[in-house]
Amino acid sequence: MNQADQAALFALPLFAHLPVAALERLADGGFVHSEPPEAVLFLEGESARFLHVILSGRVSLFGSIGDIAASGGLPHREAIVEIFSAGDVIIAPAVLLDLPYLMSARVIETARIAFLPADAIRDLMREHADFARQAAMMLARHWRLLARQLKDQKLRSAPQRLARYLITLANGTQGEGQGVDVELTLDRRTLASWLGMSPENLSRSIAQLAEVGVHFRGRKVSIASVARLHAYCQEDDLR
Amino acid sequence: MNQADQAALFALPLFAHLPVAALERLADGGFVHSEPPEAVLFLEGESARFLHVILSGRVSLFGSIGDIAASGGLPHREAIVEIFSAGDVIIAPAVLLDLPYLMSARVIETARIAFLPADAIRDLMREHADFARQAAMMLARHWRLLARQLKDQKLRSAPQRLARYLITLANGTQGEGQGVDVELTLDRRTLASWLGMSPENLSRSIAQLAEVGVHFRGRKVSIASVARLHAYCQEDDLR
DNA sequence: TTTGCGGCTTGACGGAGGTCAAATATTAGT
DNA sequence: ACTAATATTTGACCTCCGTCAAGCCGCAAA
The missing domain is CATH 1.10.10.10 (Winged helix-like DNA-binding domain superfamily/Winged helix DNA-binding domain)
Structure with a gap:
């Protein structure tokens, strides 16, 4: 992980107040990769191995019904649930709870993405109070985004x-x-x-x-x- | 706030690991009230003065379109977004972020509800790491509930x-x-x-x-x- | 300019689901 | 049990929206 990427990553509110040692450990354990449009970061049902942080570009979270990558069949519908861009983190809930993804993620605009190991993130939650606080605030904002969408969708x-x-x-x-x-x-x-x-x-x-x-x-x-x-x-x- | 209510409240994961002093302060600042069906806890747009914890009964979170309690007019549609029951906390995001409610809440089954002052909750976030952690985990679970609903709704x-x-x-x-x-x-x-x-x-x-x-x-x-x-x-x- | 391709719009059609009203089933009250 | 009040189901109808199929526009390569 290069200097510029580290700097961008650690400027985010989520990481801003962590001690240098913790940041270095995180940088060592993780990596940054650039992904072209259509690249799939993960599929629904997979376990969350990384916390993905978007440094640039955009990624869509989508749910799908039918076969998806399976039998090569076509009758497969999907719907975008959320769109994330630079500075956003996906998907904290699956990582924190260590549960399988509920949805899949696909790059919609060439994106530079930091892959941070899920267990390292769970360690941060345990060891650094400020990280937990920032995570809670972030999750609260994300909950409101979905709540707003759901309300609109229903009425x-x-x-x-x-x-x-x-x-x-x-x-x-x-x-x-x-x-x-x-x-x-x-x-x-x-x-x-x-x-x-x-x-x-x-x-x-x-x-x-x-x-x-x-x-x-x-x-x-x-x-x-x-x-x-x-x-x-x-x-x-x-x- | 009586003994039984306090015991039930502080047995919840969110409060379980707080020091006794913090719990006592919380119990002093808050109160418990029983609410009949149809009682409205708060309306969309109001600022979040309390964190509501449901000790028994059930409460619906609903969005509405049109006039609501306003001009007494009838053409008013609403849609339930989430239903909470004993042990659930509503609505942490509005309280933590200190932002107006996105939705309204109404009792659907006689409920015993603890009203904890919002600023006391925000203090807990600041001062007690474990509270922040538990809040984050709770918010993560809630995000997944909404995400699942949204996916179903869209496809x-x-x-x-x-x-x-x-x-x-x-x-x-x-x-x-x-x-x-x-x-x-x-x-x-x-x-x-x-x-x-x-x-x-x-x-x-x-x-x-x-x-x-x-x-x-x-x-x-x-x-x-x-x-x-x-x-x-x-x-x-x-x- | 022409050709081709992909994204967007338009039209035609059908079906899922909303609304209104009436019928029926449930519950509560006396 | 009988009645009233309420909740749920059923039917008729209509509209929003999804689907399929052209048509259109812009852009890139030839």
Whole structure:
């Protein structure tokens, strides 16, 4: 593991307050590898041998139904549950609990990934209080991300879920009074999967949102009024 | 807070290894209250003033869309995201991060609940390593519960989600070769909401599962073969 | 420019599941 | 047991969304 990778890794909140000795041991035990798009980090059901830390690029966590890598068969559906990028850690729950992965992970954008041995991580939990605290805070944030998604999935329509996604993107930018422009960072297929709909239905949802002042041109999106979008997400009878 | 309540509370893994002094302080700062069905513990958007620990009974976490307690209007839909029972803690993420609740909580079965002040909990995180560790483990388990639900929600049909629920129930019992009998602990309306479907559709899903050897009589369910149910959940083209 | 390819959109169609209303089963009260 | 109130099921209907099949656009190689 080279200097730059170590520096990036240990600057993360999760590791920031560990003593140097612990960091060195971690760096020795682990390694960093660059993975191309489509590379599979692990499959559902495997045991968690490493904690993966993303230094750059992006990785999707996805669940699948049917055969997957098995009999080479095709009738295999999958759905993206979460997308992780630089600074994110996957998947702490499986590593901490030493349980098999519930989902699989695949690189969606060339990623530089640190592989830290699972038992070393469990040792850190045991020996360093601050690591445990940071892990808890991180897990708490991740729980909220899933909770939010689950809520949307259970009670909002496809266009509403898209609208919610746009709102979170817009919150990242500084509001300019009314209108906001945001840029999508995912291709349609990936976004559709993450939002829990087919790509075709995402297209229709995009068309639908024109009625509430949202216009798409490629990956650029102009939102006439975030407040209007927000109201749209609260509507019960979907038009 | 009486002796029995304290004993039950401090027997939980989360508190088990705390020094007596810390426990006493916690017991002094908090209180226990019994809440009837329908009682609302908190609403989405409120700040987390307490960590709630369920000593008995059950509580649902639900998201809502539309007005809720507002203008007394009716067009208000809600969906249960998680159900907690004795020994569970709600909602650690909001308390630890000191952020507003993402969802609301309502008692679904008369519950005895300990209210522990949020800042006392955050103090424990800071001062007691073991508490932080236990919190992290708990959050990891909770993350997996939501991840599993989200996966099911995104890629399985309503009857398949019901089947998955039955499988988890069946896993709690000792397998008797093939057939297993389980008992539902939720009324249809609540179960339907948790599974992300309408009560009517739950009824139809129940009827549907007769085809794979599952028979319902009131709250009693007989499963001819868990393996058969499992296979049913993997099917892509539903039916 | 042409060809080809992949990503995205559009149209047509069907099915899963939501909604409303009525029927039936359960429970509670008297 | 009888009635009222509530919970669950069933039926009819309709809509959202998934699927399949073209069509379209942009981009890269030739």
